[in-house]
Amino acid sequence: MKMEDIAKLAGVSKSAVSLAFSGKPGIGPETRERILKIAQENGYLPKSRATITDPSTKSLTFLVFANSGIVLEQYYQQPFFRELIHYIEEQCRSGGYSLIFTSVEMESFEQEIKAVAEEKRSDGVILLGTNLNQAQIAAIAGLLTSPLVVLDTCFETLPIHFVEINNVMGAYQAGSHLCGIGHQNIGYIASNVRIHNFEDRKRGFTAALRENGLEIAEDHVFSVAPTILSSQEALKGQLGAYLDAGHPLPTAFFCECDYIAISAIKTLVELGYRVPEDVSVIGFDNISESVIVSPELTTIHVEKERMARLAVDLLIQSIESDEDVKTKITVDTQFIERLSSRSPVKEAVNPA
Incomplete structure (x- = not known):
């Protein structure tokens, strides 16, 4: 056959x-x-x-728990993960390893992990930790017998290798930029799915505003789905209710990821607002789509290539040595100013 x-x-x-x-x-x-x-x-x-x-064949497993949080079943088509996977594959090849993809369902968590461990299909595992909490990662590490590196999150008290984004720094950079160009009435568009990365981003952004004597007003915080690039009725409804109450639209919004930022731009345009003339929008991740949307998105650049290289190198080092001490690596971000942000001319008014 x-x-x-x-x-x-x-x-x-x-x-x-x-x-x-x-x-x-x-x-x-x-x-x-x-x-x-x-x-x-x-x-x-x-x-x-x-x-x-x-x-004689050396391989690594890229392990993903799909259909949980912001990691969809077709995660490899999501811009951030797509770019990250590309760089992981490149680094594996340069290190003489092939890469095996394993996607498992959260519903059969323990059974799936045991199956991965028993198969022993590779020499080590890179676990995408974006959508996983501390208890889940600890359980996975306890069931796996191969060396493990967790990518895109970090829990300091776990004796596991981690490679993560400096989420606090990135959001702090965004907040400092908005304050620096004169914004004082600032809104925050959060993900309605909460993960470790988003909590750190909120902390960093809040810290930047406080240093400039500002706070995010409670009614300036909105919440939307983090995996939709088109306009969202949920955001349109929240903003509509806010405006109907007689409040002026914030002159700027920080969004917890580029998906949310792009969706917010489209939603605001549908409501009759111009970006950045009426309202500035800043995202986080610098996905490839951030330069396709109009206007091009001001955002926080995540060093995906560096993160991939560090994760693969750390895993290979763990495989080829007997060291028991674990390493936690935090990769700094870069602020990328494009066309979706500018100094406020005046507070935006309801175009209706």
Whole structure:
């Protein structure tokens, strides 16, 4: 039996079968499971799986808990994660390792992790920690037998390797910029899904405003979905109610991620406001879409390439040495000023 035969039986393309066998993203977990089951039932052994058992083949696993928090099932298509994965793959290749993708569901947390540990498909694991809390990461580390590095979050009290963004610094940079160019009536658009990174960003932004004698008014805080690039009715409703109460629109908004910022720009435009003439908007992450949206987005640049390189290098070092001491690395951010922010001319008024 050939790969083409498996594709016909599963009702998918040959490329989908190849993705299933290699463990790479590009197909959903249900499709992957169906393909692998058909292959097993028909006695087909994928070459990619056979080579994994070859002692001379070195590989790392990129482990993701999908459909939880802001990490969607097709996380590899989300701009931030897409860029991060690209750099991880590059660094793996340069280090002589292949990269295996494993996406598991949070609903079967313990069972899935045990399966990953028992398979021993790779020499070490890079865990995407964006959407995971401290207890979950501790449980995963306790079940895995391979060296582990957690990427994109950090919990200081866990004896685990972490590589994270300096979220506090990035949001502080955004707040300092807005205060520095004269904004005093500042709004905050938060994610309605709370994760470690967003809490740190809120802390950093608040600290910058306090240093400048400002506070975020309670009614200036809005909450939206963090994974939608189009305008959002939820934000439109919140802003509409705020304006109907007779309040002037803040002259600037800080958004906890670029997704929210781009969505906010589109929502504000639909409400009749101009960005940045009437209201400035700042995001966080510097995803590729931030230079496509109009106006181009002022944002916080996250060093995704550096984070990927540090995570891979730290994991390889753990695999090839017997050191027990763990390392926690925080990567600083850079402020990127583009066209979505400017000094306030006057407080924006309701165009209606």
